[in-house]
Structure formats: C-alpha cells, structure tokens
Amino acid sequence: MPSFACPLILTQGDPAGIGPEIIVKAALEGTLAAWGDALLVAGDGAILQRAAVLLGVAAERRPAANGEELLRLGSHGLRVRPLSQLDPQQTPFGQLRAANGRAMLDYIEWACAECRAGRAAGMVTAPIHKEAIHAAGCLFPGHTELLAERCGTEQVVMMLAGSRLRVCLVTTHLALRAVPAALTSAAILATIKVTAAALQRDFALPQPRLAVLALNPHAGENGLFGDEEQRLIVPAIERAQAAGLAVSGPHSADTLFHFAVQGRYDAVICMYHDQGLIPLKLLHFDDGVNVSLGLPIVRTSVDHGTAYDLAGSGRANPASLVAAVNMAAQMARNRQGRCAGGCQHAG
Ligand SMILES: NC(=O)C1=CN([C@@H]2O[C@H](COP(=O)(O)OP(=O)(O)OC[C@H]3O[C@@H](n4cnc5c(N)ncnc54)[C@H](O)[C@@H]3O)[C@@H](O)[C@H]2O)C=CC1
Numbered sequence: 067m068p069s070f071a072c073p074l075i076l077t078q079g080d081p082a083g084i085g086p087e088i089i090v091k092a093a094l095e096g097t098l099a100a101w102g103d104a105l106l107v108a109g110d111g112a113i114l115q116r117a118a119v120l121l122g123v124a125a126e127r128r129p130a131a132n133g134e135e136l137l138r139l140g141s142h143g144l145r146v147r148p149l150s151q152l153d154p155q156q157t158p159f160g161q162l163r164a165a166n167g168r169a170m171l172d173y174i175e176w177a178c179a180e181c182r183a184g185r186a187a188g189m190v191t192a193p194i195h196k197e198a199i200h201a202a203g204c205l206f207p208g209h210t211e212l213l214a215e216r217c218g219t220e221q222v223v224m225m226l227a228g229s230r231l232r233v234c235l236v237t238t239h240l241a242l243r244a245v246p247a248a249l250t251s252a253a254i255l256a257t258i259k260v261t262a263a264a265l266q267r268d269f270a271l272p273q274p275r276l277a278v279l280a281l282n283p284h285a286g287e288n289g290l291f292g293d294e295e296q297r298l299i300v301p302a303i304e305r306a307q308a309a310g311l312a313v314s315g316p317h318s319a320d321t322l323f324h325f326a327v328q329g330r331y332d333a334v335i336c337m338y339h340d341q342g343l344i345p346l347k348l349l350h351f352d353d354g355v356n357v358s359l360g361l362p363i364v365r366t367s368v369d370h371g372t373a374y375d376l377a378g379s380g381r382a383n384p385a386s387l388v389a390a391v392n393m394a395a396q397m398a399r400n401r402q403g404r405c406a407g408g409c410q411h412a413g
C-alpha cells in the first residue's frame with residue numbers, strides 16, 4: 067500500500083475522450099482506489115460521474131474539504147479537485163471542442179503548479195486531444211513542451227517505457243520531412259545526457275547502457291544513403307563517451323530493437339517519433355508509459371491518445387494508466403524520498 071504525505075495528481079484529460087472512463091475503471095478495479103487519499107484527480111465531477119454511470123455504477127458526488135469532491139463509486143471512492151464545470155449534455159463523446167481544450171489545459175496547469183510548489187509528489191496525465199488544446203489557444207504541441215516551459219526546463223526528453231523496452235526521442239511532434247533539418251549534434255548529445263541522468267536519478271540505474279539509432283537505412287552505409295550519421299550522430303556519441311557515458315551507435319534501426327528487447331540496452335535513443343513508438347507500441351500498447359525526463363517534477367502519462375472512436379463505449383483499457391501511476395510513484399520514491407516541498411514519500 068502506498069504511503070505519501072502529499073498526493074499524486076491524476077489529470078483527467080479530454081472530457082470527450084476515454085480519460086474519464088479509464089480513471090473510473092481503474093478505480094473500480096481497485097487499482098486506483100487502493101491509493102486512497104494519496105491520489106487526487108484534477109478534473110470534472112460531472113464528467114467523471116457520467117463515465118461511472120456508463121460503466122453501470124451508481125456514482126455519488128459529495129462535497130469534501132478544501133473545495134474538493136468525493137466521487138463515491140460503490141465501495142470505492144475518488145478524491146476530485148473540480149477544475150471545470152462542464153455540462154455532460156453539451157460535451158458529446160468523440161467530438162473536438164475548444165471548451166474541452168480549455169478544461170484539459172486547466173487540469174494540467176493546476177497539477178503542474180501543485181507539483182512545483184511541493185504540494186504534490188508528481189502528476190500522471192490522461193490523454194489530451196492536441197487539436198482541442200490548439201483550438202483553446204495553446205501553442206504547445208502537447209504536455210511535454212508545456213510542462214518544460216512552465217518548469218523553466220530547457221531540455222526535456224520524451225521517453226516511452228515498458229518492461230521490455232524504453233525509447234527516448236530526439237525529435238517529437240513534427241512532420242517527417244522536417245526531421246533531418248531538426249537533428250543537430252547538440253540535440254542528440256543533450257538527449258543522451260538527459261536520458262542518462264534521469265535513468266540514474268529516477269530509475270535507479272547507476273550506469274545506464276544507451277543505444278543510439280541511425281537515421282538512415284543501414285546507418286547510412288558510409289554516406290551512400292545520407293550523411294547524418296557521420297556528420298551529426300557520431301560526434302554526439304563520441305562526446306557522450308568522452309563524458310563517461312555508456313553509449314554506442316549509430317545502430318541500424320531495423321536490427322537494434324531485436325537486441326534491445328533481449329536486455330542489452332537500458333534505453334534506445336531514437337531520431338524521430340515513429341522510429342521509437344512503432345516498436346514500443348507493438349510490444350507495450352496496453353501497458354506502455356510516457357515519461358517526461360529532465361523535469362524538476364515527476365510526470366508520467368498513458369502511452370495512448372483520446373481514442374474518440376472508443377469514447378463512450380465502455381471498452382477502453384485502463385492498463386496504461388495504472389502503469390503510469392505506478393511508475394510515477396516509483397520515480398517519486400527514487401528522488402530521495404522527497405518532493406520539492408520537502409514532504410517525505412515512504413512506502
Ligand atoms: N498522452 C497524450 O495525451 C496523448 C495524446 N494523443 C492524442 O490523442 C489524439 C488521438 O490520437 P490517435 O493517433 O487517434 O491515437 P489513439 O491512441 O487515441 O487511438 C489509436 C487506436 O488505439 C485505440 N486505443 C487507444 N487507447 C486505447 C485504450 N486505452 N484501450 C483500447 N483501445 C485504445 C483507439 O481506439 C484507436 O483505434 C490525438 O490528438 C493525439 O495527439 C496521442 C497520444 C498520447
């Protein structure tokens with residue numbers, strides 16, 4: 067049983083997506099409810115209640131201390147910080163709304179502020195719809211960049227992790243044609259360094275073994291299929307090695323994952339989004355976790371999106387959310403048992 071002096075905050079994500087459903091489902095399965103007061107949902111009581119009703123559970127909302135609500139779900143309960151008051155009738159499943167985008171952003175901003183003030187051990191995010199936050203005026207492509215800005219962090223790394231594979235991305239959400247121009251030796255080196263430091267601090271790996279992927283087929287075949295390997299990736303690897311890090315590459319991306327899943331490496335540094343996320347989701351679609359490395363706060367997330375096609379059906383799988391909660395708790399404990407505000411995380 068976890069024991070936290072301050073809570074892990076779970077942001078509800080898009081009210082029109084599967085976020086509310088997977089939160090309620092996980093609570094009903096006992097996997098979130100077991101956290102008791104150590105877990106606080108930043109969201110919307112009426113939207114969470116709708117998700118419970120959809121799952122055939124009589125859900126009752128009760129006012130609680132400090133402006134919070136308690137959502138009673140049969141024999142389980144969820145502590146909720148109500149940050150929006152959306153009307154479920156006006157919030158259809160699977161539809162992109164700017165008002166929902168504003169609500170999602172409010173959940174994230176509040177959770178981030180609580181973590182930064184030391185009143186929370188970390189934040190776990192349910193999925194947002196990127197077009198919806200854009201419609202609400204947010205210029206960040208997702209949580210990762212928004213949180214990096216709010217935390218004043220220059221270099222953040224998006225990692226997706228499962229028990230068999232961890233992938234870390236040098237570039238994230240940009241068009242494939244823009245990737246080569248966005249790759250620099252400095253960005254590759256920074257990704258390596260942030261990943262190594264975070265695996266040491268948050269994942270208790272004293273000397274993480276990192277494999278760096280090539281960009282081009284056959285690692286460029288000595289310049290025959292592109293020169294990014296020799297021009298950008300090799301210099302970054304050499305500088306990381308000179309700094310004492312256990313880094314190898316550039317490895318051909320078609321082959322490397324075979325060895326990575328056998329346990330040869332602790333993480334794979336990937337040049338672009340789908341290079342890493344295709345193998346990761348092939349293995350860990352259900353239980354993969356998205357982690358923001360390099361932030362002063364702990365932040366994990368589900369590895370999937372809002373699944374508008376499933377929203378309202380009751381068929382969404384909560385396993386990735388549960389894995390994200392467990393990983394955030396472990397990271398918080400590994401940070402010397404303390405959050406920024408000095409409270410102790412035992413357990
Ligand atoms: N952490 C986050 O906030 C993330 C947000 N997104 C955003 O979500 C939106 C939709 O993205 P898509 O590319 O359509 O990906 P998606 O993950 O929402 O859906 C892809 C497919 O996987 C299925 N699926 C997703 N989660 C599932 C679950 N828990 N259980 C069962 N089936 C599940 C969906 O039904 C769909 O068929 C986009 O705006 C995207 O940017 C995508 C990934 C992560």
Ligand SMILES: NCC(=O)COP(=O)(O)O
Nearest residue numbers: 207208209210211356367
């Ligand atoms: N593909 C991962 C993803 O879209 C998550 O982005 P973020 O919102 O965690 O930055």
